[in-house]
Amino acid sequence: MAMTIHCDIVSAEEEIFSGLAQMVVATGTLGELGISYGHAPLLTSLIPGPVRVVKDGGEELVYYVSGGFLEVQPGVISILADTALRADDMDEAAALEAQKDAEHALHNQTGEFDYSRAASQLAEAAAQLRTIQQIRRKARSRG
Amino acid sequence: MAVGKEIRTKIASIQSTQKITSAMEMVAASKMRKAQDRMEVGKPYARRMRSVVGHIANANPEYQHMYMLEREVKRVGFIVVATDRGLCGGLNINLFKATIASMRSWADQDIGIDLCLIGAKGAAFFGSYGGNIAAATRDIGEEPVISDIIGSVKTMLDAYSDGTIDKLFLASNEFVNTMTQNPTIEQLLPLPAEDSSEMKHHWDYLYEPDAQELLEGLLTRYIESQVYQSIVENGACEQAARMLAMKNATENAGELIDDLQLVYNKARQAAITQELSEIVSGAAAIG
Numbered sequence: 001m002a003m004t005i006h007c008d009i010v011s012a013e014e015e016i017f018s019g020l021a022q023m024v025v026a027t028g029t030l031g032e033l034g035i036s037y038g039h040a041p042l043l044t045s046l047i048p049g050p051v052r053v054v055k056d057g058g059e060e061l062v063y064y065v066s067g068g069f070l071e072v073q074p075g076v077i078s079i080l081a082d083t084a085l086r087a088d089d090m091d092e093a094a095a096l097e098a099q100k101d102a103e104h105a106l107h108n109q110t111g112e113f114d115y116s117r118a119a120s121q122l123a124e125a126a127a128q129l130r131t132i133q134q135i136r137r138k139a140r141s142r143g
Numbered sequence: 144m145a146v147g148k149e150i151r152t153k154i155a156s157i158q159s160t161q162k163i164t165s166a167m168e169m170v171a172a173s174k175m176r177k178a179q180d181r182m183e184v185g186k187p188y189a190r191r192m193r194s195v196v197g198h199i200a201n202a203n204p205e206y207q208h209m210y211m212l213e214r215e216v217k218r219v220g221f222i223v224v225a226t227d228r229g230l231c232g233g234l235n236i237n238l239f240k241a242t243i244a245s246m247r248s249w250a251d252q253d254i255g256i257d258l259c260l261i262g263a264k265g266a267a268f269f270g271s272y273g274g275n276i277a278a279a280t281r282d283i284g285e286e287p288v289i290s291d292i293i294g295s296v297k298t299m300l301d302a303y304s305d306g307t308i309d310k311l312f313l314a315s316n317e318f319v320n321t322m323t324q325n326p327t328i329e330q331l332l333p334l335p336a337e338d339s340s341e342m343k344h345h346w347d348y349l350y351e352p353d354a355q356e357l358l359e360g361l362l363t364r365y366i367e368s369q370v371y372q373s374i375v376e377n378g379a380c381e382q383a384a385r386m387l388a389m390k391n392a393t394e395n396a397g398e399l400i401d402d403l404q405l406v407y408n409k410a411r412q413a414a415i416t417q418e419l420s421e422i423v424s425g426a427a428a429i430g
Contacts, residue, residue: 008187008191010187010188010191011188012185012188012289012368012371013184013185013188014184014187015187015188028351029351029352030351030352033351040349041202041346041347041348041349042348042349042350042351043195043199043348043349043350043351043357043361044350044351044352044357045351045352045357045360045361069195069357069360069361069364071195071198071348073198078191078194078195080188080191080192080195080364
């Protein structure tokens, strides 16, 4: 059996995942990181993107988080997400729509335009799409 | 026969009061369930957050954030979480009493106090009681959102950062069960270090990006989540206390009606008896 580490994913609204994992892959501010058993204590902030959990039995779960923090303690990974979604619940059409809207807003700037908000909307939509694509890939490799 | 008209009017008015209080009891009972759900839902996040921050306090960080450093106390801040509406028994007043007791112990040491009041009842009370109100938020409603309180909390955090206040407390009600709510006063800042036996050796996190930026964000988020959780918990307390207060009021109204009904029946019976004896004695006089 592979070495496992306990992983908790919580958002302000609910507890998303709690259980043993072989590996957790998340998108930190400085890039993607994969964490498995024996990782050094680590504290990082997360940017919008997918969180992939490889469970004890090898099964993979993908979640989407819109930012938050990740803490690694010996034996425990905690992800404090701002909002976390089960990726299966995500709607690709809605994400595409949101991305288009945000890009549109960025191109047609008017006087009182909130640049940072539109940019963060765009980043979130793009991250959601990335998550959905990851799930697709997973489904394809399995099928 | 116009016996005890006043009593009957009184009974009717108490009955309509009773209807109102029993309706309020039922409304509070259904709202309490929702508020309790909301409280349970937020708990895992708040608990995780607290344990992460507890770990940070136990680590030996390369960078000491000012939220973690004890300093000489010249002025303290209180965030008081009260309700927006009344008719919830002694919930608010018990909290204010506990807060005032704690405030007095600081005032005795010549230490000034800044208040941040959440909920209309807190603003009303401390407005007349006195105290320096630095920030106030009202109308948080039954479904509080974190963005509503960020402004008030930021005022207090800024006051802590620029050295206006040197300690920050959170006063709110703790939900024990439907019958019991406890006023509690917790220290938010500086972060009270946790005594845990695990992880005593010298260690520190790897920080990405750098410690300062990360801790700033995380600790602010921590304070906000603690305040938010206490507001949600206070909401559950409010509904539970109101349910209990209205239940008592309904029962009292019932007792009052029974008593008045007895008085009324006695008066009516006395009037009938009197009338009868008048007729009998009249007939005897004629015969």
